[in-house]
Amino acid sequence: MSEPLAHSARNGAPEQTYRAHVGEVIRLGLKFGREAARFSPKQEGSFLAALEMALNYHDLGKLDEIFQDDLRRNRGKTRLNHVDAGVAHLLRGKHAEAVIAAYAHHKGLPSMPDERAKNTPDIPMGMFRDLEKDAGTTGLKTYQRTDSKLTDYLSEHARIFPLAERPRAAGFDSLVRRLLLSCLVDADHSDTARHYGNERRVEPPPLLAFERLAALDRYVANLRAKINPETNRERVRQELRCDVYRACRERDVTPDEAILACDSPVGTGKTTAVMAHLLRVAAERGLRRVFVVLPFTNIIDQSVDVYRRALCLPGETETDMEAVVAAHHHRVEYESFEFRHLAARWDSPIVVTTAVQFFETLAGKGTAQLRKLHQAAGSAFFVDEAHAAMPAALWPRMFRWMRELCDDWACHLVLASGSLTRFWELEDFVPVKERRPISELVSTNVANRTREFEEQRVRIKTHSEKLSLSALAEFILSKPGPRLAILNTVQSTAVLANHLRQNCKLGLNVEHISTALTPLDRAKTITRVRARLTSTEANWCLVATSCVEAGVDFSFRSAFRESWGLVNLLQIAGRANRSGEYPDTEVWDFRHNDSDGLSLHPQAKVAREVLAIIFKRRTQPSPSDCTEALRLELRNDRGAQALRIEEIERAEKAANYPEVAKLCRIITAETRTVLVDRALADRIESGDRTQFPTWRDIMKNSVQIWANRLRPGDLPVKRIGFDDELWAWIGDYDGFLGYMAGVL
Numbered sequence: 001m002s003e004p005l006a007h008s009a010r011n012g013a014p015e016q017t018y019r020a021h022v023g024e025v026i027r028l029g030l031k032f033g034r035e036a037a038r039f040s041p042k043q044e045g046s047f048l049a050a051l052e053m054a055l056n057y058h059d060l061g062k063l064d065e066i067f068q069d070d071l072r073r074n075r076g077k078t079r080l081n082h083v084d085a086g087v088a089h090l091l092r093g094k095h096a097e098a099v100i101a102a103y104a105h106h107k108g109l110p111s112m113p114d115e116r117a118k119n120t121p122d123i124p125m126g127m128f129r130d131l132e133k134d135a136g137t138t139g140l141k142t143y144q145r146t147d148s149k150l151t152d153y154l155s156e157h158a159r160i161f162p163l164a165e166r167p168r169a170a171g172f173d174s175l176v177r178r179l180l181l182s183c184l185v186d187a188d189h190s191d192t193a194r195h196y197g198n199e200r201r202v203e204p205p206p207l208l209a210f211e212r213l214a215a216l217d218r219y220v221a222n223l224r225a226k227i228n229p230e231t232n233r234e235r236v237r238q239e240l241r242c243d244v245y246r247a248c249r250e251r252d253v254t255p256d257e258a259i260l261a262c263d264s265p266v267g268t269g270k271t272t273a274v275m276a277h278l279l280r281v282a283a284e285r286g287l288r289r290v291f292v293v294l295p296f297t298n299i300i301d302q303s304v305d306v307y308r309r310a311l312c313l314p315g316e317t318e319t320d321m322e323a324v325v326a327a328h329h330h331r332v333e334y335e336s337f338e339f340r341h342l343a344a345r346w347d348s349p350i351v352v353t354t355a356v357q358f359f360e361t362l363a364g365k366g367t368a369q370l371r372k373l374h375q376a377a378g379s380a381f382f383v384d385e386a387h388a389a390m391p392a393a394l395w396p397r398m399f400r401w402m403r404e405l406c407d408d409w410a411c412h413l414v415l416a417s418g419s420l421t422r423f424w425e426l427e428d429f430v431p432v433k434e435r436r437p438i439s440e441l442v443s444t445n446v447a448n449r450t451r452e453f454e455e456q457r458v459r460i461k462t463h464s465e466k467l468s469l470s471a472l473a474e475f476i477l478s479k480p481g482p483r484l485a486i487l488n489t490v491q492s493t494a495v496l497a498n499h500l501r502q503n504c505k506l507g508l509n510v511e512h513i514s515t516a517l518t519p520l521d522r523a524k525t526i527t528r529v530r531a532r533l534t535s536t537e538a539n540w541c542l543v544a545t546s547c548v549e550a551g552v553d554f555s556f557r558s559a560f561r562e563s564w565g566l567v568n569l570l571q572i573a574g575r576a577n578r579s580g581e582y583p584d585t586e587v588w589d590f591r592h593n594d595s596d597g598l599s600l601h602p603q604a605k606v607a608r609e610v611l612a613i614i615f616k617r618r619t620q621p622s623p624s625d626c627t628e629a630l631r632l633e634l635r636n637d638r639g640a641q642a643l644r645i646e647e648i649e650r651a652e653k654a655a656n657y658p659e660v661a662k663l664c665r666i667i668t669a670e671t672r673t674v675l676v677d678r679a680l681a682d683r684i685e686s687g688d689r690t691q692f693p694t695w696r697d698i699m700k701n702s703v704q705i706w707a708n709r710l711r712p713g714d715l716p717v718k719r720i721g722f723d724d725e726l727w728a729w730i731g732d733y734d735g736f737l738g739y740m741a742g743v744l
Contacts, residue, residue, distance in 0.1 A: 004063055004156065008071040011689060013196045015071070019160045021191055022059055026161075029055040029187035032374050035288070036179060039378035039410035043176055046097075046169035053090060053098035054184050056164040058105050061085030061146065063153045066136045079136040083107075084146045085153050087128050096170040101181045103128045105188060109181065109365040109657035174652060174660070175404050178364065182374040185367045186345070197689065205324055207290065207349035209283035212311040216276055219310035220245055233580030240450050241269040247442045248273035253281055258406035262416035262441040263623065265454040266574025267553075270384065271306055274414050277441060278380040281412045289379040292352045293359075295388035296547040300327050301523045304352050311350070328353035328699070346372040355389035356666045362401050363664030365657040377409040385550035386415040387567040390666045392630060393644035396429045397652060397664065414441060417550075418454075419570040421626045428634050428642065455622065457580055458573045462563075462589040462615050469596035472496065473504055479558040479586065481538040484575055486549055487562045487592075488601035490514045494740035495597035497543040501736075509540035513548055516738030518676050520700045522547075524735065529554065548575065555579060559587045565607035566614055566621055566629040589615070597744070606637040670707035674717055674727040676739065677701035681728035685720050703729070703739055716742055 006021035061082030135145035716731025731742030
């Protein structure tokens with residue numbers, strides 16, 4: 001018998017044998033699994049046993065003569081579901097967790113209730129089997145064909161590989177199942193992409209935590225030496241930044257302190273201070289990776305720029321640092337064979353990503369999404385601006401997963417924000433029996449001094465009357481500049497920016513930042529904004545969405561925030577008079593109507609009502625009100641948040657993975673990647689994979705647009721990917737309004 005195949009010849013690449021593919025998947029998968037499982041003595045043995053069984057038999061059905069004929073004839077679409085054979089063999093051996101991983105390695109994690117419903121009196125072992133698809137023209141269903149040929153498959157497999165038999169593993173929780181599937185899928189996708197020449201083997205550099213911590217110390221010291229405070233307030237702020245860095249850098253961590261809180265106010269240097277803490281913990285505990293999780297995409301560029309400069313070791317180039325500190329702006333995940341090699345994989349030692357990417361991956365069920373998750377084991381996490389990371393209803397489940405990573409996979413977590421909501425203290429989020437104290441990262445003495453400074457920095461006010469577009473523009477321009485205005489929707493932001501530039505004749509004295517711009521263009525605008533903020537010019541405005549609300553080191557004279565929640569208002573206060581350089585800075589809460597192109601965000605209603613209540617109680621809200629505001633939001637939303645919490649827990653308990661993934665979406669609307677750079681789109685449309693851009697090129701030159709908008713005649717787009725995975729923008733686009741130039 002000729003050597004069986006795993007993949008057919010395609011796009012100039014030769015056939016790949018079953019021996020080559022399965023052998024490499026076993027090697028890579030066990031490599032990934034061992035690297036992760038060494039951080040979990042509790043799970044290591046059973047995890048690796050289940051993984052090895054799944055790796056060995058995941059493609060067993062490819063040995064069927066029908067599948068082999070399809071591969072040799074290069075039919076493209078095969079007539080047999082090859083997954084069923086491995087599942088059948090593992091089911092007979094009662095390798096429950098290996099069954100789930102093998103079954104899910106193409107279609108993703110299933111709904112266990114739906115699978116159990118496949119067990120019937122006629123087919124008592126129908127769970128995880130393919131009961132529907134026909135086995136070619138044999139007249140049999142796939143499961144029937146598998147059962148009749150399984151002995152032959154195993155005999156042929158044994159001719160190539162020793163038959164594997166490892167201890168049975170069962171009873172994994174959902175996080176462990178996702179990690180297990182992640183190792184299998186990453187090995188499978190990686191080998192396939194490499195065989196076809198789409199991906200080359202590149203070993204990521206090591207973290208070198210001790211060395212990078214020393215580099216960070218030098219960077220911070222040099223930065224401090226260059227700063228010459230001009231006022232007493234600026235001098236005090238500089239001293240506080242030094243104190244916060246030292247407090248985080250020198251904080252001893254006991255074995256039971258795997259989760260810490262940091263509510264140090266804006267402008268106190270959390271970007272470098274918390275990184276110093278995490279690198280110290282990583283060095284002491286032998287962790288392999290640091291994740292920085294941020295709420296908004298354009299904070300990523302700012303943080304990545306700082307980290308690439310601050311953590312650079314002697315001899316490392318800019319190109320080297322791109323591999324050391326990876327920026328993951330938005331979704332670059334592809335399930336299609338053609339685009340798998342373009343996926344972001346979280347294999348850099350320092351990964352800076354969004355809360356959407358990180359937490360939706362924790363809850364994920366799809367293979368493209370979960371492929372990178374195994375990299376999280378043995379990592380330190382910095383969830384910055386945690387108040388804005390996700391809707392409140394998602395925190396209970398996400399917090400349980402994060403706590404499990406810390407308890408069972410040697411991870412370390414810092415939750416940070418200048419307006420931190422201590423959700424873990426509310427029974428609606430964490431039941432009393434599960435609650436445990438979370439210590440502070442910064443000492444009480446340093447924390448008190450930073451709060452005293454914060455309370456004197458800005459005055460927060462509210463304008464409760466609804467404003468029209470022209471009245472809003474007039475109100476903003478009546479205050480001293482430079483000015484920052486944040487609105488709740490991409491459309492409203494573009495409308496106001498365009499109105500100020502055109503109708504109010506401000507011209508180039510208006511800047512605009514939103515997700516209508518690519519990460520590359522947002523970075524250019526941010527660079528201009530920073531330059532303008534250091535100049536003497538005052539009569540100009542930045543109009544933006546909430547993507548600059550938190551974490552960005554801007555400091556404006558006046559700031560305006562369309563009404564949402566208290567934490568949102570306090571965060572924009574951090575973009576005004578950041579170092580105390582202005583004597584009298586005001587931050588305004590405002591509301592507008594829905595005329596002249598302005599749009600209202602439906603999700604703002606409850607938080608806006610609670611903010612109005614807070615203003616009635618206190619004329620000057622503060623970060624100490626944030627947890628109470630969250631409590632009020634839960635009480636005033638007519639049970640919607642509580643219902644979603646219950647639904648997530650019910651779906652999780654039932655192991656209904658598609659439902660968990662759906663309920664845990666941070667951005668509930670499906671989005672698609674839309675390439676704005678037409679030259680890159682042309683390279684993909686050429687079909688020549690040697691010309692394909694990298695995943696970083698795609699991410700920097702694309703935007704995310706709701707999938708339900710991508711319809712013929714609705715927006716100027718065209719499909720250039722497979723299964724709607726990748727699109728091209730063919731309408732107007734400019735560096736000011738982004739794709740909204742083609743919409744307005």
